[in-house]
Amino acid sequence: MTSLGYLAAVNVVIWVGLFAYLWRLDRRLTQKESGR
Amino acid sequence: MKILKLLLLPYMAAVVGAAFLWPEPAKGFLGESSRIVFFHVPCAWTSTLAFLVAAGYSLAYLLRGNPWHDDVAAAAVRIGLLFGVLTLITGSLFANIMWGSWWNWDPRESSYLLLVFLYAAYLFLRSAVEDPERRPRIAAAYALFAAVLMPFLVFVAPRVTASLHPQTVINPQGKILMDTPTRAVFFGALAGFSGLFLWMLSLDARASRLARTGRNAARA
Amino acid sequence: MLARVWAVCAKDATQELRRRVAIVAVFFFAATALTLVSFAIGPFRLPADDRPALQAALLWIILFFAAATGLPRAFVAEEEAGTGLALRKTVPATLVLAGKSLFNLVLFLAIAAVTIPGFLVLLDWKIGNAAAIAATMLAGGYGLAVVSTFLSALVARAGQHNVLFVLIAFPLVLPLLLTAIAATIEATAGGFPATPLRVLVAYDGAATCAAYMLAGVAWED
Numbered sequence: 001m002t003s004l005g006y007l008a009a010v011n012v013v014i015w016v017g018l019f020a021y022l023w024r025l026d027r028r029l030t031q032k033e034s035g036r
Numbered sequence: 037m038k039i040l041k042l043l044l045l046p047y048m049a050a051v052v053g054a055a056f057l058w059p060e061p062a063k064g065f066l067g068e069s070s071r072i073v074f075f076h077v078p079c080a081w082t083s084t085l086a087f088l089v090a091a092g093y094s095l096a097y098l099l100r101g102n103p104w105h106d107d108v109a110a111a112a113v114r115i116g117l118l119f120g121v122l123t124l125i126t127g128s129l130f131a132n133i134m135w136g137s138w139w140n141w142d143p144r145e146s147s148y149l150l151l152v153f154l155y156a157a158y159l160f161l162r163s164a165v166e167d168p169e170r171r172p173r174i175a176a177a178y179a180l181f182a183a184v185l186m187p188f189l190v191f192v193a194p195r196v197t198a199s200l201h202p203q204t205v206i207n208p209q210g211k212i213l214m215d216t217p218t219r220a221v222f223f224g225a226l227a228g229f230s231g232l233f234l235w236m237l238s239l240d241a242r243a244s245r246l247a248r249t250g251r252n253a254a255r256a
Numbered sequence: 257m258l259a260r261v262w263a264v265c266a267k268d269a270t271q272e273l274r275r276r277v278a279i280v281a282v283f284f285f286a287a288t289a290l291t292l293v294s295f296a297i298g299p300f301r302l303p304a305d306d307r308p309a310l311q312a313a314l315l316w317i318i319l320f321f322a323a324a325t326g327l328p329r330a331f332v333a334e335e336e337a338g339t340g341l342a343l344r345k346t347v348p349a350t351l352v353l354a355g356k357s358l359f360n361l362v363l364f365l366a367i368a369a370v371t372i373p374g375f376l377v378l379l380d381w382k383i384g385n386a387a388a389i390a391a392t393m394l395a396g397g398y399g400l401a402v403v404s405t406f407l408s409a410l411v412a413r414a415g416q417h418n419v420l421f422v423l424i425a426f427p428l429v430l431p432l433l434l435t436a437i438a439a440t441i442e443a444t445a446g447g448f449p450a451t452p453l454r455v456l457v458a459y460d461g462a463a464t465c466a467a468y469m470l471a472g473v474a475w476e477d
Contacts, residue, residue, distance in 0.1 A: 011053075016045070022235060160420065
């Protein structure tokens with residue numbers, strides 16, 4: 001059970017990292033689009 | 037839109053967590069290996085969806101000639117390839133646990149690998165056509181031609197020879213062979229991956245549009 | 257209309273026959289591959305049980321790769337000779353595509369007609385159902401001709417078109433080749449490969465429709 005919990009935690013962390021990356025990319029694109 | 041994107045954060049976190057912790061592992065599979073279904077199948081679904089979107093936008097480009105449609109089609113192929121490669125990797129992980137080797141040239145593996153080649157060839161074709169006026173048209177023609185012949189690759193070729201692949205979700209019995217928690221997490225993951233795909237697609241296409249309009253502005 | 261399709265096909269035939277190098281290369285390739293296979297394996301190296309399957313696979317590999325040196329020339333040769341523009345102005349794209357597909361089909365059947373007798377002798381291939389083999393060659397060759405002619409139009413004006421052609425063609429024709437091999441196995445054993453032939457015809461139909469709809473996009477400016 002603990003190893004499954006560990007895997008779940010690792011994967012959730014990976015997802016949060018991916019989300020943060022996409023979120024920042026989205027914001028930067030919006031900035032560039034309005035700057036033009 | 038922004039709220040939907042923000043909602044994706046807790047939603048996917050819940051799906052990913054639940055995939056490991058909630059449903060019991062399925063019978064007939066070694067250990068916890070059946071949990072890969074919550075990642076492998078949504079990846080395959082997403083890449084198929086992406087290739088369909090690419091075909092749709094290619095058609096739209098040919099009918100209307102709007103370059104934004106070409107941006108979306110190319111973006112869809114790139115994202116579809118990403119999820120396609122993830123499908124192959126997750127499938128390979130499962131194959132190693134269940135069948136003892138990373139790659140078996142199982143018909144399903146092979147045909148999926150060729151599907152990835154097919155759309156990798158699309159990107160290759162794009163980069164080989166140097167004329168920016170002609171590129172979107174050639175690419176769209178190939179994407180549509182490929183979409184018409186894709187069913188033969190995906191549905192017919194794997195059935196010419198016997199496969200070890202577990203029953204697909206669309207199976208001969210026409211039933212979804214899952215218990216309730218499995219089903220909930222599975223369809224939750226499908227929805228989450230689809231949402232993630234749409235977001236990534238719009239980001240990629242917007243970036244292409246910025247690059248394109250930037251080039252045009254520089255030329256003018 | 258048929259006359260114009262025929263005219264395009266005849267034009268390609270005379271052009272290729274006059275230049276000779278490319279067309280000789282195709283048949284030379286088939287002969288080389290056949291010799292290599294029969295040298296390396298010979299008729300008696302193949303275990304009796306696996307023989308139909310191995311022979312069918314080898315035959316189609318030889319046919320496909322020999323054809324692959326000639327089939328993509330359809331439009332590529334046109335661009336190399338600089339005659340593409342004139343053809344575009346005078347003949348509608350669908351008819352050009354049809355004529356060139358016809359030429360490619362004839363080319364494939366010619367390769368098959370040369371290769372198969374050699375294969376019969378050198379690899380001791382015993383055909384159980386000759387009519388079924390002929391049907392397989394026709395249906396397989398037709399699909400191969402249509403798909404490769406269409407793709408040839410796409411790559412004709414791209415850089416690196418020979419490599420590009422193989423890359424984009426292989427995933428698309430693989431289902432066709434697998435099905436043709438399955439049909440050949442069954443026909444070799446003497447049966448009638450109803451299911452594989454049906455799949456081949458469906459593939460041919462799908463490829464024809466798609467090529468017909470997209471001909472203008474692929475070839476016209």
